[in-house]
Amino acid sequence: MNEIFYSECAGCDTKIEPGKYLCRQCLGALPLVVETCEACGYPLEVSASCCRNCSSSKFFDYLFIPFWYKGVIKEALKNLKFRYGYREINFLKYLTNFVECRAGDYDFITPVPSHFIRKFRRFIHPADIIASNIAEKYGKKKVEILKRRKYTKYQWQLKKNMRHVNVRKAFELRKEVKGSKILLVDDIMTTGNTLNECAKLLKSNGACIVDCLVLSKGIFV
Ligand SMILES: [Zn+2]
């Protein structure tokens, strides 16, 4: 209901038809991921047969990432920190339609949890919205399997060599996952350390498949 009253492009604020989110120009400029690792789905800036994760220790099985973290995607995710109206949330839901992931096949669709302090500060957690929307689309429920154990700094606030340490043992389980297929959901991937840490915990507790769905991947990290 709320959507029909908005008639400005989410990217540039020019007038558009009611019910649309983006003008033709902004739709054409969406930073879609084109090249991916054949083995795991990791977005590649240049075409290659395999990514650096697949040659080191990774615990997730496959990544679904539709966008690069730039342009209208970056703006939308940044805006959510300050504004969280229907328009912002509906736009995020619209963007999840660009993900093809057969979510119906998973036992659990679960967000990477934010620490409650961060959740309180920001009021809204994009990973929750994305997970709920994907789950809903496939007639499933979002289930919170993971819990953050301690407050971790944002990954981008740290030097590259400290990022492993920052997320190590940062999560714990709230549910039995033995033998289950899990789709782990987040909004932005930086190095992938956070997802990998979550996947490692899930796998070591018996999950048989852990795929990740992330809305966007940062380019300069
Ligand atoms: Zn536009």
Ligand SMILES: [Zn+2]
């Ligand atoms: Zn790979």
